[in-house]
Amino acid sequence: MRISVQEQAFDPGAELTSFSAGHRNLGAVVTFTGIVRDLADGSMDVMEIEHYPGMTEKAITAIAQDAMARFRLGDVLVIHRYGRLHPSDMIMMVATAARHRKDAFDAASFLMDYLKSRAPFWKREVSSKGAAWVAATDEDEAALERW
Amino acid sequence: MRISVQEQAFDPGAELTSFSAGHRNLGAVVTFTGIVRDLADGSMDVMEIEHYPGMTEKAITAIAQDAMARFRLGDVLVIHRYGRLHPSDMIMMVATAARHRKDAFDAASFLMDYLKSRAPFWKREVSSKGAAWVAATDEDEAALERW
Amino acid sequence: MDVLYFAWVRERIGVPREVVETSAATVMELVEELRAREERYAVAFEDISALRVALDQELSEFDAPLAGVREVAFFPPMTGG
Amino acid sequence: MDVLYFAWVRERIGVPREVVETSAATVMELVEELRAREERYAVAFEDISALRVALDQELSEFDAPLAGVREVAFFPPMTGG
Numbered sequence: 001m002r003i004s005v006q007e008q009a010f011d012p013g014a015e016l017t018s019f020s021a022g023h024r025n026l027g028a029v030v031t032f033t034g035i036v037r038d039l040a041d042g043s044m045d046v047m048e049i050e051h052y053p054g055m056t057e058k059a060i061t062a063i064a065q066d067a068m069a070r071f072r073l074g075d076v077l078v079i080h081r082y083g084r085l086h087p088s089d090m091i092m093m094v095a096t097a098a099r100h101r102k103d104a105f106d107a108a109s110f111l112m113d114y115l116k117s118r119a120p121f122w123k124r125e126v127s128s129k130g131a132a133w134v135a136a137t138d139e140d141e142a143a144l145e146r147w
Numbered sequence: 148m149r150i151s152v153q154e155q156a157f158d159p160g161a162e163l164t165s166f167s168a169g170h171r172n173l174g175a176v177v178t179f180t181g182i183v184r185d186l187a188d189g190s191m192d193v194m195e196i197e198h199y200p201g202m203t204e205k206a207i208t209a210i211a212q213d214a215m216a217r218f219r220l221g222d223v224l225v226i227h228r229y230g231r232l233h234p235s236d237m238i239m240m241v242a243t244a245a246r247h248r249k250d251a252f253d254a255a256s257f258l259m260d261y262l263k264s265r266a267p268f269w270k271r272e273v274s275s276k277g278a279a280w281v282a283a284t285d286e287d288e289a290a291l292e293r294w
Numbered sequence: 295m296d297v298l299y300f301a302w303v304r305e306r307i308g309v310p311r312e313v314v315e316t317s318a319a320t321v322m323e324l325v326e327e328l329r330a331r332e333e334r335y336a337v338a339f340e341d342i343s344a345l346r347v348a349l350d351q352e353l354s355e356f357d358a359p360l361a362g363v364r365e366v367a368f369f370p371p372m373t374g375g
Numbered sequence: 376m377d378v379l380y381f382a383w384v385r386e387r388i389g390v391p392r393e394v395v396e397t398s399a400a401t402v403m404e405l406v407e408e409l410r411a412r413e414e415r416y417a418v419a420f421e422d423i424s425a426l427r428v429a430l431d432q433e434l435s436e437f438d439a440p441l442a443g444v445r446e447v448a449f450f451p452p453m454t455g456g
Contacts, residue, residue, distance in 0.1 A: 012160075013165075014164075017159065017160030018160075020159060020180055021235075024185040025185060026182065026184070027183070027184040028181060029159075032177050032251070032252070035167065035170055035174050037171065037246065038172060042171075050382055052379070052381060054432055055432035055433075055448070059434075088169055088170055090167070091456075099184065101256075101259055105179070105252065105255070115455045116454070116456035117452065119455035119456075120381070120429070121455035122382035122450065122453065133451065133454075135451075136452030140454075143249075199351070199369070201351055202351035206351075227374065248456070262374045263373070263375035264371065264374070266374035267372050268372055268375075271301070280301055280370065281373045282370075282373070283372065287373075288371075
């Protein structure tokens with residue numbers, strides 16, 4: 001299990017390569033990569049991601065441990081950035097490895113649902129027209145209910 | 148949309164890097180990578196994957212088009228190998244890109260469920276103790292019913 | 295008509311493909327003709343529920359008509375992914 | 376007690392963290408004390424349903440006791456991922 005909360009960019013491809021290498025007993029690797037989306041009118045300059053140092057690592061570790069306990073997983077990776085990002089930058093990534101595809105898929109969805117609403121990050125979209133905090137959605141909160 | 152049925156090895160990391168590059172409007176990329184699992188006693192020498200040239204490409208293309216029609220996707224990638232593989236080799240990969248994570252996850256699961264039971268591949272596990280064709284499971288057939 | 299065999303169906307019949315002259319109207323009639331030919335066909339087609347069929351590279355059913363079909367393939371349930 | 380603010384709560388209050396001397400027994404009592412202090416706190420804590428609280432870096436509830444707590448953080452619903 002590896003958790004990284006970092007300001008610097010990461011390479012999802014290189015992460016997938018090292019995460020999936022050398023497994024003789026895990027047949028399924030699932031990844032999710034989150035990418036900064038531009039605003040509808042293409043005006044975004046920067047996405048600022050604020051977090052709560054200390055709590056962030058603890059919260060993500062607890063979510064990852066929960067995933068390891070709920071699903072039959074061989075390994076978990078979570079990388080999440082903070083700081084100033086731009087459209088098409090990679091914000092975060094999760095990877096799960098399991099013997100069977102259902103565990104790998106379910107665990108990756110579970111991790112994303114919990115990271116979305118339970119990891120202390122806040123996003124602010126800055127464009128030439130101003131800045132606005134991204135609001136949490138009822139849909140994201142509701143997504144937790146299926147687990 | 149890219150479909151590749153190939154004998155040669157591929158690099159899932161490099162594929163993820165090129166698949167996820169440059170999207171300003173797709174926030175979510177999901178990948179599944181299938182890896183050859185050894186037999187329980189660690190005795191597998193080779194996994195031979197046979198396919199039906201011509202039909203394979205058509206069947207996978209139809210499955211990918213179905214995914215594009217059912218989910219709000221920006222892009223789909225499917226790579227599937229045939230020939231002689233060894234434990235820990237990458238057999239196949241799917242990648243999906245969408246605005247939202249649910250579409251990307253659902254489409255990747257859908258693709259896997261259909262590739263498993265509706266793409267004309269057959270696997271044979273060869274070990275020092277003999278060779279056996281991998282049997283389809285009721286579970287894999289049942290997985291199609293949720294779509 | 296080209297008839298193709300894959301996986302253990304191919305192994306039992308001993309060839310990956312062959313040209314078959316037939317006036318069978320349906321897949322099932324073709325199966326009956328093949329079964330009657332030789333023991334190896336009878337063995338390969340013993341349990342139809344364990345087999346799948348594709349007509350011109352599209353999955354089909356054993357009661358499907360063969361009119362206009364150029365390529366028939368028999369194989370066990372697929373195990374991709 | 377260290378009190379931390381994040382995102383628009385931080386913006387409204389104007390500082391990311393401060394030390395608060397309090398004898399509040401619960402989070403809600405602390406919120407009432409802060410609201411009574413200055414307009415910027417009243418504005419930040421206007422709608423408690425739009426806020427979340429963490430005690431010593433664990434998500435908690437507004438009726439939770441503060442006994443033994445060293446760090447309280449207030450913030451809007453999280454938007455990770």
